[in-house]
Amino acid sequence: MVGPFAWFKWEALLKDGNVFIEGFGITALVAVLALGVALALGVIFGMLGASHWKFAKRASRCYVEFIQNTPLVIQVFFLYNGLPKIGIVLPVLWVGVIGVGVYHGAYIAEVIRAGIQAIPKGQREAALSQGFNYWEAMRYIILPQAQRIVFPPLTNQAVFLIKNTSVMAMVAGGDLMYRADSWSSGNIYYGPAYVVTGLLYFILCFPLAQLARHLERRAEVSA
Amino acid sequence: MIKLEGVHKHFGHLQVLKEIDLQVATGEKLVVIGPSGSGKSTLIRCINLLEKPSYGRVIVDGVEITAHKAPVHKVRQSIGMVFQQFNLYPHKTVLENLTLAPTLIRKVSREEAESTGMRYLERVGLKEKAGAYPSQLSGGQQQRVAIARALNMHPKIMLFDEPTSALDPEMIKEVLDVMIDLAHEGITMVVVTHEMSFAKEVGDRVIFMDEGVILEDGPPEHFFNNPTQERTKAFLSRILR
Numbered sequence: 350m351v352g353p354f355a356w357f358k359w360e361a362l363l364k365d366g367n368v369f370i371e372g373f374g375i376t377a378l379v380a381v382l383a384l385g386v387a388l389a390l391g392v393i394f395g396m397l398g399a400s401h402w403k404f405a406k407r408a409s410r411c412y413v414e415f416i417q418n419t420p421l422v423i424q425v426f427f428l429y430n431g432l433p434k435i436g437i438v439l440p441v442l443w444v445g446v447i448g449v450g451v452y453h454g455a456y457i458a459e460v461i462r463a464g465i466q467a468i469p470k471g472q473r474e475a476a477l478s479q480g481f482n483y484w485e486a487m488r489y490i491i492l493p494q495a496q497r498i499v500f501p502p503l504t505n506q507a508v509f510l511i512k513n514t515s516v517m518a519m520v521a522g523g524d525l526m527y528r529a530d531s532w533s534s535g536n537i538y539y540g541p542a543y544v545v546t547g548l549l550y551f552i553l554c555f556p557l558a559q560l561a562r563h564l565e566r567r568a569e570v571s572a
Numbered sequence: 573m574i575k576l577e578g579v580h581k582h583f584g585h586l587q588v589l590k591e592i593d594l595q596v597a598t599g600e601k602l603v604v605i606g607p608s609g610s611g612k613s614t615l616i617r618c619i620n621l622l623e624k625p626s627y628g629r630v631i632v633d634g635v636e637i638t639a640h641k642a643p644v645h646k647v648r649q650s651i652g653m654v655f656q657q658f659n660l661y662p663h664k665t666v667l668e669n670l671t672l673a674p675t676l677i678r679k680v681s682r683e684e685a686e687s688t689g690m691r692y693l694e695r696v697g698l699k700e701k702a703g704a705y706p707s708q709l710s711g712g713q714q715q716r717v718a719i720a721r722a723l724n725m726h727p728k729i730m731l732f733d734e735p736t737s738a739l740d741p742e743m744i745k746e747v748l749d750v751m752i753d754l755a756h757e758g759i760t761m762v763v764v765t766h767e768m769s770f771a772k773e774v775g776d777r778v779i780f781m782d783e784g785v786i787l788e789d790g791p792p793e794h795f796f797n798n799p800t801q802e803r804t805k806a807f808l809s810r811i812l813r
Contacts (some may be wrong), residue, residue, distance in 0.1 A: 476623060
């Protein structure tokens with residue numbers, strides 16, 4: 350009887366280590382690019398959501414509700430299988446970047462909106478009374494204060510985002526999760542494959558989670 | 573200097589200001605008195621358009637700021653405002669609070685904004701607090717910084733919206749003293765307050781508001797000694813003992 354973690358299976362994994370390292374690289378790359386997309390969307394829609402223009406608020410609401418209330422997997426399937434039907438074929442890397450980026454952009458928009466709305470309205474009034482316009486008041490008075498509130502939950506979002514890039518495994522994305530799946534389905538050495546994969550995700554996420562805790566403590570001290 | 577013509581303001585069904593006509597001359601010190609909910613804060617906030625009148629016109633220094641596409645931000649630069657809750661920028665030091673708007677909005681050089689800022693801080697007695705953060709100051713000190721911050725924009729008009737209402741009694745005087753000192757200059761002042769001594773001492777004119785209308789309008793002696801309206805008498809009998 351051969352156990353799931355038999356030594357020769359680890360040896361096989363070490364021999365094919367490159368497969369996992371490449372996957373790790375793609376996961377890291379997709380995470381960084383998706384985080385860029387998510388932050389850009391999150392800041393824009395978060396500010397629109399906190400603004401006083403009805404249309405902007407509604408647009409932000411639609412985006413957030415639509416994305417938050419449908420599964421990421423379906424959104425990624427749409428990008429991968431749906432868009433080619435209307436002639437848009439995205440490289441699979443970009444399916445991951447856009448899918449995960451748009452998904453987390455909605456969550457980040459909510460984090461940013463809440464952060465802006467947590468700043469007392471007297472701050473905006475003081476800025477306006479001095480002659481700042483809306484955007485200047487945002488830039489110099491509101492956002493620097495909201496930043497402190499927003500950073501810890503934002504860092505948590507980055508952790509979720511990294512883990513959610515594993516959705517790419519479902520569309521042959523070449524990422525870490527996909528490599529682990531395909532490598533181990535070939536030789537059925539699932540045990541070592543998933544343990545190592547889990548550890549590699551942990552290496553990416555743990556420092557960020559620590560950073561979130563640190564930022565949270567600092568925000569509490571200065572509040 | 574300031575002119576309100578037929579200004580109405582309602583929030584939903586609630587009529588807060590009803591057909592207000594008011595003129596404030598250059599250099600005049602106008603004190604606005606009234607019970608809470610009388611519309612006096614809304615009135616003063618209409619002068620710099622923090623509150624947009626439902627209808628009616630507001631003209632400041634010859635510019636109709638209620639007009640479509642009026643240069644509101646420009647006009648606000650010459651109207652300083654002091655709030656009940658101070659509203660200092662907590663992420664900036666005291667001196668930065670004073671220099672932020674002048675350097676960014678008025679495009680004054682940093683050196684100049686800092687040197688005039690220090691002069692105003694000295695005037696309100698807080699020069700040594702220039703490097704402190706607002707949270708390190710008492711309420712009275714914060715409000716004096718807020719006055720200095722407004723002054724560092726070199727405004728033609730100063731609006732005070734209940735500047736001493738959030739202060740502990742022992743701190744009220746230090747803020748009033750700064751305001752009295754300021755009143756001896758030519759600056760136009762509109763002050764919403766419950767401080768009757770201030771109204772008597774520095775007011776050129778007192779208006780009394782109740783339920784969104786101006787009931788009395790005249791020099792302080794008239795207001796305190798010969799009020800015409802029953803509601804004014806009732807109000808005065810409640811607050812003056």
